[in-house]
Amino acid sequence: MTAERKRPHTGRQRNEAARTAILDAAMALLGTARFTADEIAREAGVGKQTLYRWWPSKAAVVAEAMGRRARDIAPVPDTGTVLGDLREFLAETFTGAAEPANRNALRQIMASAQQDEHLAEAVAGFTAARRDALRSLLERAGRRGELPAGADLDLAVDQAYGVLWYRLLVGHAPLDRRAAEQLARALIASVGA
Amino acid sequence: MTAERKRPHTGRQRNEAARTAILDAAMALLGTARFTADEIAREAGVGKQTLYRWWPSKAAVVAEAMGRRARDIAPVPDTGTVLGDLREFLAETFTGAAEPANRNALRQIMASAQQDEHLAEAVAGFTAARRDALRSLLERAGRRGELPAGADLDLAVDQAYGVLWYRLLVGHAPLDRRAAEQLARALIASVGA
Amino acid sequence: MTAERKRPHTGRQRNEAARTAILDAAMALLGTARFTADEIAREAGVGKQTLYRWWPSKAAVVAEAMGRRARDIAPVPDTGTVLGDLREFLAETFTGAAEPANRNALRQIMASAQQDEHLAEAVAGFTAARRDALRSLLERAGRRGELPAGADLDLAVDQAYGVLWYRLLVGHAPLDRRAAEQLARALIASVGA
Amino acid sequence: MTAERKRPHTGRQRNEAARTAILDAAMALLGTARFTADEIAREAGVGKQTLYRWWPSKAAVVAEAMGRRARDIAPVPDTGTVLGDLREFLAETFTGAAEPANRNALRQIMASAQQDEHLAEAVAGFTAARRDALRSLLERAGRRGELPAGADLDLAVDQAYGVLWYRLLVGHAPLDRRAAEQLARALIASVGA
DNA sequence: AGTTAATCGAGACGGTACGTCAGGTCTTGGC
DNA sequence: GCCAAGACCTGACGTACCGTCTCGATTAACT
Numbered sequence: 032m033t034a035e036r037k038r039p040h041t042g043r044q045r046n047e048a049a050r051t052a053i054l055d056a057a058m059a060l061l062g063t064a065r066f067t068a069d070e071i072a073r074e075a076g077v078g079k080q081t082l083y084r085w086w087p088s089k090a091a092v093v094a095e096a097m098g099r100r101a102r103d104i105a106p107v108p109d110t111g112t113v114l115g116d117l118r119e120f121l122a123e124t125f126t127g128a129a130e131p132a133n134r135n136a137l138r139q140i141m142a143s144a145q146q147d148e149h150l151a152e153a154v155a156g157f158t159a160a161r162r163d164a165l166r167s168l169l170e171r172a173g174r175r176g177e178l179p180a181g182a183d184l185d186l187a188v189d190q191a192y193g194v195l196w197y198r199l200l201v202g203h204a205p206l207d208r209r210a211a212e213q214l215a216r217a218l219i220a221s222v223g224a
Numbered sequence: 225m226t227a228e229r230k231r232p233h234t235g236r237q238r239n240e241a242a243r244t245a246i247l248d249a250a251m252a253l254l255g256t257a258r259f260t261a262d263e264i265a266r267e268a269g270v271g272k273q274t275l276y277r278w279w280p281s282k283a284a285v286v287a288e289a290m291g292r293r294a295r296d297i298a299p300v301p302d303t304g305t306v307l308g309d310l311r312e313f314l315a316e317t318f319t320g321a322a323e324p325a326n327r328n329a330l331r332q333i334m335a336s337a338q339q340d341e342h343l344a345e346a347v348a349g350f351t352a353a354r355r356d357a358l359r360s361l362l363e364r365a366g367r368r369g370e371l372p373a374g375a376d377l378d379l380a381v382d383q384a385y386g387v388l389w390y391r392l393l394v395g396h397a398p399l400d401r402r403a404a405e406q407l408a409r410a411l412i413a414s415v416g417a
Numbered sequence: 418m419t420a421e422r423k424r425p426h427t428g429r430q431r432n433e434a435a436r437t438a439i440l441d442a443a444m445a446l447l448g449t450a451r452f453t454a455d456e457i458a459r460e461a462g463v464g465k466q467t468l469y470r471w472w473p474s475k476a477a478v479v480a481e482a483m484g485r486r487a488r489d490i491a492p493v494p495d496t497g498t499v500l501g502d503l504r505e506f507l508a509e510t511f512t513g514a515a516e517p518a519n520r521n522a523l524r525q526i527m528a529s530a531q532q533d534e535h536l537a538e539a540v541a542g543f544t545a546a547r548r549d550a551l552r553s554l555l556e557r558a559g560r561r562g563e564l565p566a567g568a569d570l571d572l573a574v575d576q577a578y579g580v581l582w583y584r585l586l587v588g589h590a591p592l593d594r595r596a597a598e599q600l601a602r603a604l605i606a607s608v609g610a
Numbered sequence: 611m612t613a614e615r616k617r618p619h620t621g622r623q624r625n626e627a628a629r630t631a632i633l634d635a636a637m638a639l640l641g642t643a644r645f646t647a648d649e650i651a652r653e654a655g656v657g658k659q660t661l662y663r664w665w666p667s668k669a670a671v672v673a674e675a676m677g678r679r680a681r682d683i684a685p686v687p688d689t690g691t692v693l694g695d696l697r698e699f700l701a702e703t704f705t706g707a708a709e710p711a712n713r714n715a716l717r718q719i720m721a722s723a724q725q726d727e728h729l730a731e732a733v734a735g736f737t738a739a740r741r742d743a744l745r746s747l748l749e750r751a752g753r754r755g756e757l758p759a760g761a762d763l764d765l766a767v768d769q770a771y772g773v774l775w776y777r778l779l780v781g782h783a784p785l786d787r788r789a790a791e792q793l794a795r796a797l798i799a800s801v802g803a
Numbered sequence: 804a805g806t807t808a809a810t811c812g813a814g815a816c817g818g819t820a821c822g823t824c825a826g827g828t829c830t831t832g833g834c
Numbered sequence: 835g836c837c838a839a840g841a842c843c844t845g846a847c848g849t850a851c852c853g854t855c856t857c858g859a860t861t862a863a864c865t
Contacts, residue, residue, distance in 0.1 A: 044840085466818085
């Protein structure tokens with residue numbers, strides 16, 4: 032898993048390869064016992080100073096890495112119906128988050144964010160983007176007439192991500208397709224009322 | 225804020241006053257930068273060994289302290305209607321959790337639980353007890369005929385506590401009476417459907 | 418060479434064995450490339466913090482260790498004549514200093530003392546004690562009538578230790594019994610004039 | 611104290627002005643806490659690479675700078691008598707070395723030479739040149755018949771420079787004209803015997 | 804009444820990780 | 835090809851906190 036040992040110097044400009052290697056190493060180590068500044072640097076084949084030159088703390092690296100990964104996350108589907116869209120979106124989101132590697136990373140990020148301001152901001156930004164995605168899905172349904180006009184979508188969105196994070200952090204119940212489907216129906220019922 | 229300096233020795237029996245002082249100090253420091261075994265001991269006017277004699281780790285102290293505080297938490301009300309009960313219960317729960325001292329404590333507990341097994345268990349137990357409370361509220365409504373018989377109450381419960389914890393940890397939206405009321409209506413609508 | 422792994426804790430009192438182990442390790446490592454706070458601690462089987470708890474810097478450890486070793490150094494001989502005494506004293510001093518382990522230690526101490534105040538003081542104290550020893554040897558000769566009364570002994574003493582340190586630090590000429598003998602004669606001649 | 615910011619590029623030829631600026635900056639910083647490769651480069655208004663292009667290490671810069679300064683050092687005087695010559699030579703040497711700027715530079719050079727081979731060689735060369743100067747002074751006296759023919763001049767020379775360096779490094783006694791005069795007489799007595 | 808045993812406050816200890824600093828290497832872009 | 839700039843890797847530094855250990859005192863329970 033260790034990065035290739037050969038990476039050309041880029042002189043006085045920032046070495047993008049080093050930056051990438053650090054972010055990759057940080058994500059690879061997230062959620063493991065080796066999640067250490069020294070280990071991240073070693074894994075990335077980088078001096079520790081290079082890490083601290085560009086990020087104020089280990090947490091900040093994670094914050095950026097998380098933002099980078101956010102792009103790979105479940106896009107808003109378009110199946111033609113709210114139920115279809117919502118079911119699909121939540122299923123993708125739940126199963127993605129429940130994957131062991133992601134699960135550990137997300138848990139540790141949320142945990143660290145409680146004590147690190149940089150990371151708290153990053154988490155706020157990341158979660159806001161995800162909420163926006165879900166909200167846009169629901170708004171489209173409203174425009175289609177599947178949901179009433181004045182519905183409180185923000186609360187519904189928080190109910191969805193609330194279930195996700197609550198189960199992720201406490202671990203008392205599964206995050207699977209079945210849970211996603213039930214939640215999809217429940218949300219539609221509650222918003223539609 | 226420091227504990228009274230005078231506390232009598234109790235000889236060869238466990239000193240209950242010391243135990244209490246440690247729990248108090250731990251709760252007082254939870255959520256601050258000084259949340260350290262050394263600081264807890266100093267704040268409690270206690271030797272560090274006294275802490276580790278009775279708890280296996282700093283987190284375990286927090287776990288017990290949390291359990292102790294759990295007793296003070298919103299009881300299940302009985303207003304005669306689901307909406308009334310739920311609104312009251314959630315409002316008490318939300319505003320209690322949002323109180324700055326509690327808020328910081330809860331955030332740090334959940335954060336620490338992600339890395340400490342003892343604490344994870346304690347959190348699991350604590351949250352289960354709270355879920356049971358809410359579930360019993362809803363079951364009573366079912367028996368009264370206010371909610372359909374076969375409804376999936378577990379999901380509704382997770383939606384409620386999900387919103388609570390999600391907003392607590394991310395901080396993007398308030399946890400106030402208004403949110404509680406909206407959530408109460410939404411849950412009833414979704415379960416009733 | 419590593420210290421025995423078993424050393425009992427002494428509780429809340431300073432652990433004299435740890436102190437000794439650190440001093441020993443420091444002397445053992447002096448003059449080698451491994452002369453590092455981490456290495457000293459590892460060699461002594463001690464946490465680094467224990468070193469920094471009692472000494473402000475690595476140099477201060479050396480300073481104390483050197484003072485401890487100073488007691489083992491060449492005593493003032495009494496052969497009955499200045500020449501005999503001086504020859505003996507210088508020969509012991511020179512050959513002792515020239516021994517590889519001592520040589521490296523002394524060089525590194527004197528070097529570090531140029532940048533570290535603690536160590537500079539320690540070196541000043543150590544060298545003063547050695548000058549006093551040599552001076553007392555010459556004073557006794559004066560009382561015996563072997564040297565004139567008002568002679569400037571301080572300069573003679575500095576000439577002796579000057580040759581020692583100069584050769585130690587520059588390495589252009591040997592520090593052996595022959596050099597000691599020549600120097601003994603030269604000093605007697607110059608003081609006696 | 612910073613070098614003038616304007617210095618014309620010389621294109622593909624070595625820029626002598628840069629070389630000089632580095633040497634000057636090195637000497638200016640010698641003996642201070644800012645004696646750092648980065649600081650020397652900044653002070654000289656030079657890239658660090660320019661320093662390492664021409665010298666193998668920081669110490670080597672110092673070595674060359676020292677050699678450059680060596681030319682300014684006390685020449686061998688010719689007063690007509692050993693005592694006059696020696697007194698004059700030592701007085702110049704002592705007072706020159708004792709000047710604060712020189713004093714700090716010499717101390718740090720000798721200190722660094724204990725850990726750096728390049729510098730050790732430079733110091734060896736520099737000190738040998740100085741010993742030769744003093745030796746030639748004494749040899750001339752021998753040819754004049756002021757000193758016996760077979761005298762051991764090397765030891766006398768080491769006694770002289772020994773006093774100089776010993777007092778420089780330990781700082782327990784002054785290096786002034788009076789010390790020079792006393793030493794001159796002592797050396798003549800010891801060599802003449 | 805004296806002895807035994809467990810608790811307590813205190814703080815030193817071995818260890819792990821932190822974030823900083825300096826040395827010496829490397830590359831860019833301008834001259 | 836030299837230069838200023840500055841990013842890079844390496845490795846030592848001194849600090850913070852964890853959980854363990856031992857002391858000397860205090861007091862309850864047992865003899």
